[in-house]
Amino acid sequence: MSNSPDRDVVRDYALRLGDDRLVLGHRLSEWCGHGPILEEDIALANMALDLIGQANALLGVAAGPDATADSLAYMREAVDFKNALMVELPKGDFGFTIVRQFLFSAYSLLQMERLTSSSHAPLAGIAAKAVKEAKYHVRHAGEWVLTLAGGTDESHARTQQALDELWRYTGELFAADELDRAATAAGVGVDPSTLQSPWHAIVDPLLERAGLEIPAVKAMQTGGRVGRHTEHLGHMLAEMQIVARSYPGASW
């Protein structure tokens, strides 16, 4: 395995994609057994499994001589995770989980659609599978945004509150850095800033239909891509990683 810059770019880029999905997948999995109704409990677990499956494949691309997908997932510290801050926030109430799922899935769908033409064949293959899953996630979460926002006064207020809390984390999804530019130049990745306007074309009309107001945000929260996380990620990882760390190399 060579240490060429290209290999580093592919590894770091796949790690970033994988971390977004691993962390969000774990947050979704926290609903297992706690969903508002049996059918939705299953739906949330299904989406969690889709995301963790994507993460497994992407971390597999990021893995190398000294790391496997499992060691990347379970043996890294919070500072080594490169997910966007939005996905690590606690699951909150059902409205918060749904709004986040909608905002992220729309982003993921656009990103994966573009990645199907990545010059890196394994990434393109993973993206082709992920596109179908993301399409369903957008449809499912979007329908729920409409249902909750159009429900009772309380469900509408909670949905709006979730949007108010989450909106300041959307900017980070589209902020291109050095790695994004290198991955894009190599034909491996997608410049996330080019996803912003198509994302608004998906998200804004649905929020409008739902009667929700997009909050005015002065400063977007960032830092996840360079390992500066909220306090929440460490707590989440402690729970997610404890079995693998307590019993290294165990298989089941």
Add this chain to the structure above:
Amino acid sequence: MATDTQWPLWEVFLQPPKGEAHEHAGSVHATSAEQALQNARDVYARRGEAVSIWVVPSTSITASTPDDMGPFFDPGNDKPYRHPQFYKVPRGVRGV
């Protein structure tokens, strides 16, 4: 649990990949047709069991009752002339 705290019930019909008729698979709770379709997909059809899903509000189904047993289903067995068993199927006819 009081039934009025439950969402409306929908019956789920799946068409298996072979292109056969839709078959009853079970039921789901949902507040709208779209949600019923999604719940049916998540509960019954996410491992490739189907190529098409129908959902029908359970209240739209008119069903026979146990009282109908006699008049509905009894007559068949003692009226053998209703069964086409006296006819020979011509050679070359398939799928009967």
